[in-house]
Amino acid sequence: MPDLASAATNAPVTGDVPASGVDPALAGFIYLEARLADEARYSEWEALWDDDALYWVPMGPGHDPRVNLSYIYDNRRRIRSRIAQLNSGNRHSQTPPSVIRRVISNLEVVARDVDTTTIASNFALFEYRFDLIVWAGRYAHRIRTRGGDLKLVSKTVHLVNAGGPVSTMSFLI
């Protein structure tokens, strides 16, 4: 597993990647992922993931999921379960779904290998449920290019308030 925590926080550019060179198709994929999550289009969102998926929301920078508890540490199977629960209509904490819009900016390519590109970004997310809740942090999206197809391999979410307390986070962050 790549060191996504440092990729997300220190943004070391590896390989011969121009710092500002984010492929518009990859940026578009990140915006699509965000919009599907915002609009509670759960199954469409799930379809973005590749088989070796990891959806990770750590509780602090530099954490090791083998010894540190995370808010979310979903492999592909658990992502499927999460989506099945959201689609059940009885996930009370998302019934009805929170109204959400998020803004993503400061996209940077931070790592690249044979078929994947890791892009770090900042986000601000506005969730309206009982009240307006603001979430913010840094994303690292690792995206696989296979033929003309793009798949999400991993998404790491470093919340600015990862140390907590945090509100219920059963929407797709």
Add this chain to the structure above:
Amino acid sequence: MTELDTRPPRAVDVPALVKPDRVHGSVYTSQEIYDLEMTRIFREGWVFVAHESEVPEPGDYITRRIGGEPWIVARGRDGVVRVLANRCTHRGNRLCNADAGNSSSFRCPYHGWTFSNDGTLTGVPMRNGYGEQFDAVLNGLGLKPAAAVDSYRGFVFACLSTPPKTLLEHLGRATTAMDRLLALSPTGELDLRAGWMKHDMPCNWKMVMENNVDGYHALFTHASVYDAVKPAKVSHIPSKVEVWVRDLGDGHSEIDYSPEYTRLDEEFVWFGRIRREKLPRYVAAMEEAYGPEDTHRAFVVGPPHTLIFPNLFLAEMNIMMVEPMGPGRSIAYTTPALIPGADELNEKMLRRAEGAMGPAGFLIADDGEIGARNQLGLAGPAPEWVVLSRGTESDLNDATGIVNHDKSAETPQRGWWRHWASVLAGQASAGSDSDDKGAVHA
């Protein structure tokens, strides 16, 4: 969430709020009742503050709030775990501002006063300013310690004022639950250092606690898990299982799965029915420590599902503590109860904790939502009462407490409220419970 209690303030008449089978809705919403709880329960009674494994080495410290007050839990050079007010004795600055760390002393950044981690004031800059009084200042202004600190098998409790009873008297029969958890550890120890999820919930702290031992809600609140993800470990339909609820006395209560697990005589039903072949080193260490028979028994009956009054919940292989933040806000802290040396188990325990617990957990996120809606519903003043009468006629008294063989009985909640009322009325003096038990069943 906006606080929606718009009723006028009133004096707290505790006996009028709690009946054997119902409680007044205002116990969840009233600021006056909340203030009284902070005094009677959190400042005058025993509360869980930390686990010894969180401060394993001399110099280790963590910071906690108890009843809204800032405290430091620190292990001194002498190995003693102390609970000290996290407030500079000079001008009141919060002294230690990290969640955790290691330091032999704490230095206030305001005027440089320095305190040893045993609380002694060791340094006051520009001492001449105090003239002849300096020694008196130095000796009289150590960090204020909690009036009493004691532990049971690694669980550290504090009482901020002179305790009305010993910790063991406070724990009463709840020690059996901690013993049950520790029976799963070959060394008899736990490791609570994976980090605490801090889940901000817009509901009253008692709602969080009570719900933890509610055997009635699972089929409904958690329908999305059992219908769409995976079936429950054993049925939640009371008539189909030997799952009991129990009022242990002293406000402690539990859902006891052990009769059902014992009937099945199957190991690890409570841990995804994992096969012991997958945990060879852990099984060997357990059999080495306790022998094959007790090991099998521990693997069958599994961990406790037990609430320890007022703020601790032994959530099977997780530990939860709940911090009140006002009548309508609570923070639930959750961490897995890792077992030292049981690496085969521990990483799975992390993943299971993330799956079930905390802000994004498949279970607790929905409990938080239900708590929030409860708070919104209770903003309506009528009907006045919340009903807790389920199973009143089938409660049984035995040596373990008040037991009900119907897991959906509200026996645990009745026990909680009976004790809560006696504490709030200032009647929780020396002696173990059973005292307040008679009030209902006389």
